[in-house]
Amino acid sequence: METTTKISEKRWQPGAIVPQSGVYVMHHRDRHSKAEEIVLLADKHFPQCEVCQGEASFELVRTAPYVFHDDDFHSDDTDERRP
Numbered sequence: 001m002e003t004t005t006k007i008s009e010k011r012w013q014p015g016a017i018v019p020q021s022g023v024y025v026m027h028h029r030d031r032h033s034k035a036e037e038i039v040l041l042a043d044k045h046f047p048q049c050e051v052c053q054g055e056a057s058f059e060l061v062r063t064a065p066y067v068f069h070d071d072d073f074h075s076d077d078t079d080e081r082r083p
């Protein structure tokens with residue numbers, strides 16, 4: 001029984017919407033540049049690489065919630081506990 005989606009196997013392309021804030025690895029075409037870890041924020045676009053021209057890919061390493069997106073978080077068992 002799957003508890004979470006297989007995010008580790010998913011790849012994204014430049015220009016796609018970042019699904020979750022976190023650390024991603026950017027893989028370059030033909031390995032012209034070393035794969036590098038970058039931090040991306042949810043709802044932004046994955047960046048273009050001038051050399052890869054859209055053929056780079058991104059892989060999620062780990063999520064890292066962005067504190068200022070607090071209002072967007074899905075809470076499991078709390079419904080807006082506001083005074």
Ligand SMILES: [Zn+2]
Binds near residue numbers: 027051
């Ligand atoms: Zn590149």
